[in-house]
Amino acid sequence: MPVPLFDTQRQIAPLRAEILARIEAVIQGSRFILGPEVEAFEREFAAYCGTEHAIGVANGTDAITIALRALRVKDGDEVIVPSFTFFASAEAIPPTGARPVFCDIDPETFCLTADTVKEVLTPRTKAVIAVHLFGNLAPVAEIEALGVPVLEDAAQATGSRCAHGRPGSLGRIATFSFFPSKNLGCFGDGGAVTTDDPQLAERVRMLRFHGSKDKVCHELIGCNSRLDEIQAAVLRVQLPHIDRWAEGRRAAAAHYQQAGLGDLVSLPRASAGCEPAWHLYVIKAERADAIAASLTAEGHGCRAYYRTPIHRQRAMAAYAPSRPLKGTEQAASRHLAIPMSPSLSAAQAREVTGAIGRALAAAPRAL
Ligand SMILES: Cc1ncc(COP(=O)(O)O)c(C=O)c1O
Structure with missing residues (x-):
């Protein structure tokens, strides 16, 4: 599904x-x-x-x-x-x-x-x-x-x-x-x-x-x-209901970990001492766009939200930074939001993880 x-x-x-x-x-x-x-x-x-x-x-x-x-x-x-x-x-x-x-x-x-x-x-x-x-x-x-x-x-x-x-x-x-x-x-x-x-x-x-x-x-x-x-x-x-929903979001993140998603791609890391209510669950992979194409082909939702970081947007040309933003560029090119909601089940996490595994198997040089 x-x-x-x-x-x-x-x-x-x-x-x-x-x-x-x-x-x-x-x-x-x-x-x-x-x-x-x-x-x-x-x-x-x-x-x-x-x-x-x-x-x-x-x-x-x-x-x-x-x-x-x-x-x-x-x-x-x-x-x-x-x-x-x-x-x-x-x-x-x-x-x-x-x-x-x-x-x-x-x-x-x-x-x-x-x-x-x-x-x-x-x-x-x-x-x-x-x-x-x-x-x-x-x-x-x-x-x-x-x-x-x-x-x-x-x-x-x-x-x-x-x-x-x-x-x-x-x-x-x-x-x-x-x-x-x-x-x-x-x-x-x-x-x-x-x-x-x-x-x-x-x-x-x-x-x-x-x-x-x-x-x-x-x-x-x-x-x-x-x-x-x-x-x-x-x-x-x-x-x-917001705290209960937040628990659901944290449980969904745990479902992805238990499904082995961390063996395939880089998972988001909670900041020190933080319990995030993951609004978006954003993985990183070198061939994020290939994974996105495969997920989309299988009907799963996914989206690269900020492929072009703000300092490279035309409207911000006057404010271009004088030095490269390395962490920003890495996140921008590799990130991909995958399904996340308070009700995301273990079965759904396995489904999405399986689809990501198939995407990477089809493009082995991706990693
Ligand atoms: C990080 C961040 N800041 C600000 C905003 C702006 O909020 P709004 O769309 O309600 O103006 C958003 C909305 O998407 C956001 O994600």
Whole structure:
């Protein structure tokens, strides 16, 4: 049986009636923007992350720009960001006036490290965007020890945890995306910013609403970027299940290991002390494209997400790094996301592993 790249239907299905009832209640209440569902979700999500504040915004990209502006990042500043991530992690920087400075990653964890940050740190560095890629956690404390504030891009990491806590609570400020396929996804676009700092939280609240606290006085040039009531209601139904789903994702990773996938390709390595809620399960192999072609031919889902890293995208030509990003290039050319979801079974993991074995047998020089 073909195994899909991810299976959101399966986790949503048992919650469908409850979600529909909550949407119906929002329609009945006729409050669609910044009402009780958003307020309740903000409280519940902050409690889940272990932070004082959570502020709902329209999507994970706005969340980063708003969080950077809350940190007073401005013209002439530099913001360090990995190049091996979704484009939005870096795209959110230029609207603040700052310059994205690309750093390398550890290709084993897919995350930036304190050493790769140090290589590009300058007196103009105003913040570091630590992307918790694929659900793995970046070493936030080690980076903050360099004396620079960290914005966690936790878009892919809801449900992960480490000894210091959960993503969202590890740096000065953090951002989330609730795009439907994310570990916690809504039925459209949505996002959030979390922080313990009351002043940052207040600036985020103002920036998401035209720079105003009261809709009358406008103290900042902000934007219109709000999580809406229906999306908040959908998220509230799912939030209590997120840890169980995270366990399912970790179990799926264990199924792949037990199926012997590690003998065939390089498996993603959890960062030290981290229990990732694998958003994507990303293997590495020299002939990743040949494996992808075979998996696709057998009907299994797979995808190379970031074959062209951001620093080589045309839109970022003005910000090209002066030195090669070796870990980034290795990850970019060899990575391949294979099926992952909370419900992925041992049989499905064996199925996908078998297909990868057949792909490599058909192309023995691949390894
Ligand atoms: C790492 C990362 N950062 C930021 C974003 C942007 O989130 P959104 O699509 O909600 O704007 C995404 C979404 O895919 C992402 O994966």
